[in-house]
Amino acid sequence: MLWDMDGTLVDTEPYWIATEFELAERHGGTWSEEHALNLVGFDLLDSGRYIREHMGIDLEPAEIVEQLLDGVVARVEEEVPWRPGARELLADLNASGVPCALVTMSYRRFVAPVLAALPEATFDVVVTGDAVSRGKPHPDPYLRAADELRLGPGECLAIEDSNTGARSAESAGATVLVVPNHVPVLDGERRVFRDSLIGLAASDLGVLQIPANRGN
Structure with missing residues (x-):
């Protein structure tokens, strides 16, 4: 299996989506539920590249991934859904x-x-x-x-x-x-x-x- x-x-998808919106707010980008759902299931670095392009923030994809992981890991450590x-x-x-x-x-x-x-x-x-x-x-x-x-x-x-x-x-x-x-x-x-x-x-x-x- x-x-x-x-x-x-x-x-955990709601955790990822909430963290993506926080990332956009923190770095002056824009984001949407549609963009967030487009990333479901994708490789994280590919997601980082997509976010850099569509969120409009000046961070490298690897840094985007690390910041997302920081937020999502903190949420999972509080409660596993x-x-x-x-x-x-x-x-x-x-x-x-x-x-x-x-x-x-x-x-x-x-x-x-x-x-x-x-x-x-x-x-x-x-x-x-x-x-x-x-x-x-x-x-x-x-x-x-x-x-x-x-x-x-x-x-x-x-x-x-x-x-x-x-x-x-x-x-x-x-x-x-x-x-x-x-x-x-x-x-x-x-x-x-x-x-x-x-x-x-x-x-x-x-x-x-x-x-x-x-x-x-």
Whole structure:
């Protein structure tokens, strides 16, 4: 099982959006909800470049990312906003012996307080945005996670909430369980949709797999 984090495991998108508006106010830029939602699921440095261009602030993308992380990490350290049913499904997967990886474009220092709020060794593998050269929507993060689990991507089910993340997972060869959150997600040949993770157990996941020859 390959888990996205922002919007899937935790509902941190409102934290990111609030921090982006604070960044714009602090540096004399302009921002909008539409621009904020355009960034859902994207690699952080790509987001930094987008913000520099569209917010109109004179900061390098890497500095934009660091300032955003400062704000979002502070919020997560106060309260981790879990998505409904996510922790329960994770616990059942762990109890059932299903290998799990976290595949997120957030950096390690943002992921740390989320992991600290979970039982130790909840995830067998953690792939963060600062550990890959090409982030989502490229397949690299999911390919790396499957490889570190010593599995083929086609043996994995990814959980995502955005088109960007779903593209990354399906282009790697995984089936994608899509649970939309803040942005609509398009249909796709390797995508299975569900409104919520509530009530979903490890034993339910086999029926969500798409035949291996479909979408090839």
